[in-house]
Amino acid sequence: MKSFLASVGLLAVCVSLTARAADLPVKAPAALPPPYNWSGFYLGPNLGGAWTSGSLPISVNNLYGGITEFIGGGQAGYNFQAGHFLVGVEGDFDGATFGHSVLPTPTLGTVRQNWTGTIAGRFGLVEDKWLLYAKLGGGWVHSNATLNFPGVTWQGSNTSSGWLAGVGVEYGFKPNWTLKLEYDYIGLGNWTSPTVPPIQLNRDLQMVKFGANYKFERGIADTVAPTRAAHSPERSENEDLAQKSQNPIADLVSVPFQSNTNFNAGPFNRTQEVLNIQPVIPLRINADWNVISRTIIPVVSQPNPFFNNNTNGIGDITQQFFFTPTHPGALIWGVGPIFTVPSATDPILGTGRVLFGPTAVALVTPGHWVIGVLVNNQWSVGGNPLRPNVNAFLAQPFVNYNMAHGWYLTSSPVITADWLAAPGQQWTVPIGGGFGRIFKLGDQPVSANIAGYYNVIRPTGASNWQLRAQLSLLFPER
Structure with a gap:
């Protein structure tokens, strides 16, 4: 009898607990954000580099x-x-700014491309x-050419399709x-000059473009970002933002604007100025991985x-991708990979070659410090075959110490090596440093710094010292 009563009591307790559990609210699983919608009209700008794989055989020699x-x-x-599949149509138009491509002996002639236009179907996979x-x-290219060598004098323009x-x-x-x-390839075939003898100019065009598009139909609905906990001291907020701005893969x-003024360069001891516009944009792959896009x-x-x-x-123009x-x-x-496209507006401003190679970065952030190094190496894999080959190394160690307010x-010297240069002419090794500050222009966070570097090792004729000033517009998530 006692065993029976105990069993009944235990059953009553279980029923009571079950009833209470049934009354408890069930926590719904977290709602996933809606997928991005790619449908609709769009338009936007683009820029990049283009190169021809052309040839102009003159007396058997390709000049x-x-x-x-x-x-x-x-x-x-x-x-x-439709689900994970996309179809569409796109047209674009680009002006080409090169001045002209000069044959090894300028009096022999010039070739120039003025603009390109394309219209094409797009077929894609969406994730x-x-x-x-x-x-x-199909694509269209407008070109000018001038030929002037013994037996042939001709000037013409042409818009051809391919x-x-x-x-x-x-x-x-x-x-x-x-x-x-x-990346686009336009097969144009040959342009034959009406000369005796006729000259065939091959102009197949390759292009790499970086672009942005504005979608008239929203890809996702606006969401309210979670409110971040306020930083009690102003110093900690500034230091957090400073460390992120000093981390190449944060x-x-x-959007950094970096001015590099190199003094006493070349045989006439002139000043070289290089303003690098370097947008850095993190792109999310999934919950575990990001890819950081860095364009120079x-x-x-x-x-x-x-x-x-x-x-x-x-x-x-150089493009880097860091998987982190x-x-x-x-x-x-x-x-990740790094590549450079031949986008120079004048031959003296670029290598004329397509470059490709690996890049990597590693850093630590102990206390107030940000310490790390960025390295890459690029080789020439395309472009103008008459321009010199490229095998170039870059290492940029960086050390930052963040203080109050x-x-x-x-200090972030850029160490470079040209592996194809003569012995004793390969390395450029600077030393130096400077200071900077995080502040706001209105509501816009900004990082500004200035530094000086002296090239203790440098090739003959290279600049002996550099003044670097940088202003970075920062866009932290709010």
């Missing part, structure tokens, strides 16, 4: 290695998305904010904005090696 040029313009199109696509369609094939990747950066990187959008667009004033003057324009874990340990690191000390 023309093609054109390398800066291109800039815009594109517009429409996407239709939330990422779009991987291919393009197939087939277009391309691939690209695009990322939904904001509800109405996307960023893209694209989850922070920034140089605006250059370059001393002429033969005349006592400077040539001004845009140099070759979102939750690193004490060592923060990233690795946003002030910091900094």
Whole structure:
């Protein structure tokens, strides 16, 4: 009887607990954000580099290695998305700024491309904010040419058409904005001059473009970002932002404008000025990995090696991608590819070659310090075959110490090596440093610094010292 009563009591307790558990509210699983919507009209700007794989055989010798040029313009199109698949149509137009491509003996002639236009279908695979696509369609290129050598004198212009094939990747950066990187090939065939004998100019064109698009249909709905806990002392907030701005692979959008003034360069001891515009944009792959996009667009004033003057324009554009874990340990690191496109507006401002190689960065942030190093090496893999090959190394160690009220000390010398140069002419090794501060212009966070460097090892004729000033616009998530 006691056993029965105990069993009944235990059953009653279980029923009571079960009833109470049934009355407890059930916590719903966290709602996933809606996927990015790629459908609709869009338009935007682009810029990049282009080069021809052309040839101009004259008396069996090829005296023309093609054109390398800066291109800039815009594109517009429409996407239709069905699940993970996308189809669309896109047209673009770009002006080409190169001056002219001169044959080894300038009196023999010049070749110039003025503009390109394309229209193509896009076919892509969508994974939330990422779009991987291919393009197939047609392109048009307008060119000028002048030939002037024994037996042949001719000048003409031509707009010719050909087939277009391309691939690209695009990322939904904001509800109405996307960023893209694209490679295109336009097969144009030959342009034959009406001369005796006829000269065939091959002008197949390759292009790499960096672009942004504005979507008229929003990709995602606006969401309210969680409110961040306020930093009690102002120093800690400034120091946190300073450390992020000093980290090349931080989850922070920034747009640095870096002025490098190199004194006593070249045979006439002139000043070289390089303004690097370097937007850094973190792109999320998933919960565990980010890819950090770092683009370097140089605006250059370059001393002429033969005349006592400077040539001004845009140099070759470099793109880096760092794949980095979102939750690193004490060592923060990233690795990925780096490539440079021949986008210089004048031959003296660039290598004329397509460069490619690996890049990596590693750093630690103990206390008030940010200490690390960025390295890469690039080799020439395309471009004008008549221009010299490239095998170039870069290492940039950086040490920063952050102090009160946003002030910091900094040293980040850029060490370079040209592996193909003569012995004793390969390395450039600077030493030096400076200081900077984090502050606000209105509501805009800004980091500014100035530093000086002396090249203790340098090739003959290279600049002996450099003044570097940088202003970075910072866009932390709010």
